Amino acid sequence: xxxxxxxxxxxxxxxxxxxxxxxxxxxxxxxxxxxxxxxxxxxxxxxxxxxxxxxxxxxxxxxxxxxxxxxxxxxxxxxxxxxxxxxxxxxxxxxxxxxxxxxxxxxxxxxxxxxxxxxxxxxxxxxxxxxxxxxxxxxxxxxxxxxxxxxxxxxxxxxxxxxxxxxxxxxxxxxxxxxxxxxxxxxxxxxxxxxxxxxxxxxxxxxxxxxxxxxxxxxxxxxxxxxxxxxxxxxxxxxxxxxxxxxxxxxxxxxxxxxxxxxxxxxxxxxxxxxxxxxxxxxx
Amino acid sequence: xxxxxxxxxxxxxxxxxxxxxxxxxxxxxxxxxxxxxxxxxxxxxxxxxxxxxxxxxxxxxxxxxxxxxxxxxxxxxxxxxxxxxxxxxxxxxxxxxxxxxxxxxxxxxxxxxxxxxxxxxxxxxxxxxxxxxxxxxxxxxxxxxxxxxxxxxxxxxxxxxxxxxxxxxxxxxxxxxxxxxxxxxxxxxxxxxxxxxxxxxxxxxxxxxxxxxxxxxxxxxxxxxxxxxxxxxxxxxxxxxxxxxxxxxxxxxxxxxxxxxxxxxxxxxxxxxxxxxxxxxxxx
Numbered sequence: 001x002x003x004x005x006x007x008x009x010x011x012x013x014x015x016x017x018x019x020x021x022x023x024x025x026x027x028x029x030x031x032x033x034x035x036x037x038x039x040x041x042x043x044x045x046x047x048x049x050x051x052x053x054x055x056x057x058x059x060x061x062x063x064x065x066x067x068x069x070x071x072x073x074x075x076x077x078x079x080x081x082x083x084x085x086x087x088x089x090x091x092x093x094x095x096x097x098x099x100x101x102x103x104x105x106x107x108x109x110x111x112x113x114x115x116x117x118x119x120x121x122x123x124x125x126x127x128x129x130x131x132x133x134x135x136x137x138x139x140x141x142x143x144x145x146x147x148x149x150x151x152x153x154x155x156x157x158x159x160x161x162x163x164x165x166x167x168x169x170x171x172x173x174x175x176x177x178x179x180x181x182x183x184x185x186x187x188x189x190x191x192x193x194x195x196x197x198x199x200x201x202x203x204x205x206x207x208x209x210x211x212x213x214x215x216x217x218x219x220x221x222x223x224x225x226x227x228x229x230x231x232x233x234x235x236x237x238x239x240x241x242x243x244x245x246x247x248x249x250x251x252x253x254x255x256x257x258x259x260x261x262x263x264x265x266x267x268x269x270x271x272x273x274x275x276x277x278x279x280x281x282x283x284x
Numbered sequence: 285x286x287x288x289x290x291x292x293x294x295x296x297x298x299x300x301x302x303x304x305x306x307x308x309x310x311x312x313x314x315x316x317x318x319x320x321x322x323x324x325x326x327x328x329x330x331x332x333x334x335x336x337x338x339x340x341x342x343x344x345x346x347x348x349x350x351x352x353x354x355x356x357x358x359x360x361x362x363x364x365x366x367x368x369x370x371x372x373x374x375x376x377x378x379x380x381x382x383x384x385x386x387x388x389x390x391x392x393x394x395x396x397x398x399x400x401x402x403x404x405x406x407x408x409x410x411x412x413x414x415x416x417x418x419x420x421x422x423x424x425x426x427x428x429x430x431x432x433x434x435x436x437x438x439x440x441x442x443x444x445x446x447x448x449x450x451x452x453x454x455x456x457x458x459x460x461x462x463x464x465x466x467x468x469x470x471x472x473x474x475x476x477x478x479x480x481x482x483x484x485x486x487x488x489x490x491x492x493x494x495x496x497x498x499x500x501x502x503x504x505x506x507x508x509x510x511x512x513x514x515x516x517x518x519x520x521x522x523x524x525x526x527x528x529x530x531x532x533x534x535x536x537x538x539x540x541x542x543x544x545x546x547x548x549x550x551x552x553x554x555x556x557x558x559x560x561x562x563x564x565x566x567x568x
Contacts, residue, residue: 078413103415129362131387139423163366
């Protein structure tokens with residue numbers, strides 16, 4: 001499957017099935033929402049500057065602000081306390097991160113703390129296994145939107161994908177997109193668990209279902225973002241969707257490598273290390 | 285906190301707060317449902333026979349049937365396929381396990397495959413982080429019951445517990461108990477992440493909220509069931525609730541040790557190894 005023509009053929013075959021299925025239904029267009037998910041110009045500028053500069057003096061200088069606007073500052077550990085969430089929110093505002101990415105139980109606190117800032121409260125759904133039934137994922141999404149979430153990071157139904165049940169995968173994503181009422185939905189593929197063909201199918205199905213982003217990893221399933229996966233995902237979804245690199249992004253070098261490969265958003269817990277030129281720890 | 289009187293005082297303090305909060309509301313009693321969760325007599329018999337016998341000839345003989353009826357045969361991996369779930373259901377019926385424990389996406393398949401057998405289809409909710417907002421856990425539970433789940437294994441809100449927010453922990457469990465409409469609810473504590481005081485509080489709150497079981501581990505959070513934790517949990521909840529040992533239970537010896545410590549249900553993926561005297565692998 002290294003032949004680009006074969007890739008195109010597979011994506012087209014999936015797209016044809018999807019179009020057929022959606023003849024009577026339309027996926028709502030994404031309205032203009034607050035966020036940086038499609039800000040290609042500042043992105044390109046940052047990438048051009050940083051990719052060549054980073055590492056010379058250990059920091060990324062002024063461009064770190066542009067970089068910060070691409071980072072979802074993430075705290076998903078199950079044992080995170082109220083104090084942890086409060087700290088992450090304060091950090092996100094201070095450094096100007098795009099968002100704070102948390103579990104839904106912390107949304108009321110985060111929304112309150114981020115009010116009036118440029119930083120969004122975003123959350124995960126069906127996380128991290130992706131194996132909750134579709135109606136439950138949709139209900140969690142509706143509740144998250146009600147509580148003020150500005151973006152939804154859902155996990156694809158990995159088992160259905162691996163069972164070849166593309167209909168279920170598509171409808172699962174579409175139900176969450178619908179429940180998100182126009183807010184951008186990211187589809188986490190958990191790339192570590194997928195074959196190349198499964199990654200391609202998941203990207204094509206995400207795009208067809210109206211997702212705004214595809215995203216590499218949960219940080220809980222082993223493995224993480226690789227430049228190779230980012231490039232493949234970008235190739236399949238084209239220029240219109242966002243691609244988020246998550247899992248193991250811990251330094252400015254990691255960030256630059258992901259952006260160079262096609263990422264438009266980064267998920268990280270080591271966000272401060274990334275924008276200040278340090279080296280973070282942890283799986284996410 | 286090794287003094288039993290201190291333990292009693294802590295449990296009583298939590299119970300008093302809970303009673304105060306619930307003055308106007310009542311927790312519905314558990315109706316008689318199909319299952320083995322409160323079958324103390326067959327349990328005691330099995331324990332007495334097996335604890336002394338196991339290991340002499342490598343099998344547990346006739347008593348393995350009683351043991352099988354205590355096991356939730358478990359398949360929670362996110363990349364489990366339709367074929368994996370079908371295999372687990374066939375195994376559960378063949379060996380007479382109490383249930384098949386799966387993610388909610390597989391409930392329709394499992395309910396269909398287990399129809400007419402003694403084996404229940406049960407599922408996890410808010411799994412494995414326990415950090416979904418209460419309304420989402422309740423919605424997932426309602427949907428699971430609608431699809432035919434006979435028991436619900438929910439994860440406690442670990443972050444709220446560690447933040448000392450006992451009200452939220454209690455109400456989270458109560459909402460799931462209510463949504464389960466009389467079906468037994470197990471509360472997974474993820475003991476590895478908790479201090480002794482937090483384990484005690486979680487057990488007291490689970491009991492107060494109307495849960496049918498407390499359970500040690502998700503199998504995804506590191507660590508697993510220990511005899512010490514089982515004994516502590518049994519001490520706090522008393523004789524009326526079930527205690528489920530899960531995570532790392534892989535042999536008849538493991539099973540016997542957990543039952544001796546007070547477990548009335550076992551969660552395992554190595555269930556066949558357990559009842560045939562072998563040694564299983566994997567984290568769950």
